[in-house]
Amino acid sequence: MTRPSPPHGDGLSLRGVAKAFGERSVLHALDLEIPAGQFVALIGASGVGKSTLLRIVAGLEPLTSGRVELRSRSPAPDIRMMFQEDRLMPWRSVLRNVTLGLRGRDDDARRLLAAVGLAGRDNDYPVVLSGGQRQRVALARALIHEPELLLLDEPFGALDAITRASMQLLLEGLLARRPRTVLLVTHDVEEALILADRVLLMRDGRVARDLSIDRERPRHRGDPELAALKEELLEGLVTAQAAQAGA
Numbered sequence: 001m002t003r004p005s006p007p008h009g010d011g012l013s014l015r016g017v018a019k020a021f022g023e024r025s026v027l028h029a030l031d032l033e034i035p036a037g038q039f040v041a042l043i044g045a046s047g048v049g050k051s052t053l054l055r056i057v058a059g060l061e062p063l064t065s066g067r068v069e070l071r072s073r074s075p076a077p078d079i080r081m082m083f084q085e086d087r088l089m090p091w092r093s094v095l096r097n098v099t100l101g102l103r104g105r106d107d108d109a110r111r112l113l114a115a116v117g118l119a120g121r122d123n124d125y126p127v128v129l130s131g132g133q134r135q136r137v138a139l140a141r142a143l144i145h146e147p148e149l150l151l152l153d154e155p156f157g158a159l160d161a162i163t164r165a166s167m168q169l170l171l172e173g174l175l176a177r178r179p180r181t182v183l184l185v186t187h188d189v190e191e192a193l194i195l196a197d198r199v200l201l202m203r204d205g206r207v208a209r210d211l212s213i214d215r216e217r218p219r220h221r222g223d224p225e226l227a228a229l230k231e232e233l234l235e236g237l238v239t240a241q242a243a244q245a246g247a
């Protein structure tokens with residue numbers, strides 16, 4: 001399965017992005033070009049600044065210096081973020097969580113709920129859903145806005161391995177039909193290699209490795225080339241984690 005062209009979504013450009021929390025400098029003059037439609041995975045030791053970077057791109061965190069630019073064809077580009085926790089509103093039904101802030105989009109919401117495997121669950125409340133089902137609702141809630149840029153912060157991190165694999169398949173299928181620019185933070189190197197066009201390893205507040213993953217989709221976990229890349233990235237992560245711990 002290859003992605004259809006031309007790519008959808010918007011390109012993202014980061015120039016000299018730096019961020020400090022008080023005395024603690026987290027990101028150091030980070031430069032990054034992400035072309036429209038590219039799926040980028042961000043990995044790195046705990047505390048290296050992955051979530052901070054995503055929050056900066058989302059406009060949730062101010063920069064200390066530098067520039068973030070979304071090169072958009074739309075006058076009001078939409079950026080959506082998805083987190084490890086679903087952040088659903090427990091007092092709203094599944095359908096009303098997806099249509100939050102929108103009017104007259106019930107049919108679109110139902111179509112999306114069907115696409116994420118939740119047909120017929122519109123009137124259920126989040127409390128009766130499993131963790132994986134709740135993340136499916138969260139994904140539908142993000143996608144209904146047709147975001148130019150999708151920011152995913154460990155979205156499947158709290159799920160068991162089987163549910164996580166099925167969510168990865170689901171995301172891959174949805175993006176094959178409608179490609180978008182995606183920035184995914186993950187601790188799961190395999191997830192990065194299965195999903196992304198490009199994997200960035202962050203270290204010391206910068207991008208230390210920038211790997212293009214030129215493998216056909218769907219990808220297979222047993223692919224020896226991916227297994228070799230996994231080894232290489234895990235080694236890089238362990239070194240980075242040790243450096244981070246000593247920082």
Ligand SMILES: Nc1ncnc2c1ncn2[C@@H]1O[C@H](COP(=O)(O)OP(=O)(O)OP(=O)(O)O)[C@@H](O)[C@H]1O
Nearest residue numbers: 021024026044045046047048049050051052053187
């Ligand atoms: N609001 C804040 N105030 C002060 N320090 C912060 C704040 N947010 C993050 N930090 C610090 O910035 C650094 C990077 O945090 P961030 O959450 O971006 O790391 P991360 O790479 O996403 O980590 P993890 O993989 O553990 O989620 C950490 O040292 C963290 O303590």
